[in-house]
Amino acid sequence: MKNSHTIREIRVIPLYGVPYSDWPARFGQREQTRTLVEVITHSGIASLGCVYTSADLVEGSLKLLRPLFQDASAIDPAATCEKLHQNTFWQGRGGAITHTISGIDMALWDILGKVTGQPIWRLLGGKYRDRIKPYASMLMTEPKELSAKLQSAHGRGFRAFKIGWGPFGRRDDRTDESIVKAAREAVGDQCDLMVDAGGSDAFWPHGYKWALEKSHMLRDYNVNWFEEPLRPDDIDGYVELTRHSRVKIASGECLTRRQSFIPWIERRAVDYLQPDVTKVGGLSEQHRIGQYADDHSILVVPHGWNTGVGLAADLHLAAAAANAGWVEYLTPEPYMDDVFAVPLQLEEGYLRIPDGPGYGYEWNVEGIKRLSDGVVIGKP
Ligand SMILES: [Mg+2]
Numbered sequence: 429m430k431n432s433h434t435i436r437e438i439r440v441i442p443l444y445g446v447p448y449s450d451w452p453a454r455f456g457q458r459e460q461t462r463t464l465v466e467v468i469t470h471s472g473i474a475s476l477g478c479v480y481t482s483a484d485l486v487e488g489s490l491k492l493l494r495p496l497f498q499d500a501s502a503i504d505p506a507a508t509c510e511k512l513h514q515n516t517f518w519q520g521r522g523g524a525i526t527h528t529i530s531g532i533d534m535a536l537w538d539i540l541g542k543v544t545g546q547p548i549w550r551l552l553g554g555k556y557r558d559r560i561k562p563y564a565s566m567l568m569t570e571p572k573e574l575s576a577k578l579q580s581a582h583g584r585g586f587r588a589f590k591i592g593w594g595p596f597g598r599r600d601d602r603t604d605e606s607i608v609k610a611a612r613e614a615v616g617d618q619c620d621l622m623v624d625a626g627g628s629d630a631f632w633p634h635g636y637k638w639a640l641e642k643s644h645m646l647r648d649y650n651v652n653w654f655e656e657p658l659r660p661d662d663i664d665g666y667v668e669l670t671r672h673s674r675v676k677i678a679s680g681e682c683l684t685r686r687q688s689f690i691p692w693i694e695r696r697a698v699d700y701l702q703p704d705v706t707k708v709g710g711l712s713e714q715h716r717i718g719q720y721a722d723d724h725s726i727l728v729v730p731h732g733w734n735t736g737v738g739l740a741a742d743l744h745l746a747a748a749a750a751n752a753g754w755v756e757y758l759t760p761e762p763y764m765d766d767v768f769a770v771p772l773q774l775e776e777g778y779l780r781i782p783d784g785p786g787y788g789y790e791w792n793v794e795g796i797k798r799l800s801d802g803v804v805i806g807k808p
Pocket residue numbers: 592624626655656681
């Protein structure tokens with residue numbers, strides 16, 4: 429067993445802190461929604477995955493899953509993780525269990541990459557691009573403050589921007605337009621600008637007609653896509669809106685499991701689908717979702733950026749998908765800056781797809797130790 433590429437242990441690494449000062453913490457002072465898992469093999473390889481939920485839920489999920497993953501192959505990510513999915517249909521599937529499997533699956537793809545000496549994109553079938561444009565993702569604030577933030581990100585090399593949440597759709601139409609107008613003026617006509625209403629917010633008050641009217645305003649400012657203008661489960665609303673909106677419609681960050689995406693894809697409920705690799709079930713699941721979307725002429729915009737580990741997975745998924753466009757990203761951002769050993773560089777507004785084995789990145793051991801209150805990674 430000592431030298432075999434089977435799973436010996438999976439550790440939980442909670443990350444603490446709130447990335448945005450203007451994001452309302454809902455779960456106490458130390459809101460904790462980002463958790464790393466470290467999969468360690470009997471052969472001594474340690475790899476990270478990322479889960480979008482609290483460490484307590486990941487801990488509980490791992491406890492349940494342990495008999496299934498203990499000593500399972502660490503170099504057969506899709507098969508090993510499908511076994512975890514298939515055996516937990518009655519045990520919170522689609523929720524914390526699926527989120528946790530996402531992190532395990534990501535780490536297993538990295539292990540497979542390390543063992544074979546290949547980048548994950550090649551193991552997924554090969555790459556369609558060498559680089560992809562990230563969009564700087566930021567919360568909406570009052571127009572003047574937001575303009576300064578956008579200009580600062582532009583100065584750091586970003587050429588695509590997404591503004592979202594904040595007062596948009598929560599105050600009045602004039603506020604909405606003044607924010608979008610200021611944002612377009614701040615980034616200029618040559619850059620991509622996206623608007624995220626944040627319809628997965630609690631008790632989102634708007635429906636189809638509000639969203640359709642808002643899309644007319646957004647068209648005036650040449651907005652690339654309108655994200656989550658409706659509640660996340662309103663598939664009929666999305667189908668209508670995507671058919672009639674004057675801008676592209678994007679959604680999908682709350683969906684988990686490939687099966688949940690089937691009606692959204694088959695009914696062409698969105699123009700752009702945004703699966704989150706840290707929630708849907710990992711790279712194995714998202715790659716299948718992406719391929720099914722491609723067969724229905726739907727573009728995929730990966731949404732797993734909540735840590736550098738998620739972004740790394742997104743870059744490989746985006747490389748290996750014919751129908752990928754953009755990835756979500758932002759710096760400065762502790763979950764990026766403290767996670768990558770070498771800070772990522774933008775080249776003409778693009779991020780390069782890494783070519784090294786697995787993710788192709790080294791992690792910042794000290795940075796992760798800082799974010800996790802003392803956990804040291806890579807010590808099998
Ligand atoms: Mg969003």
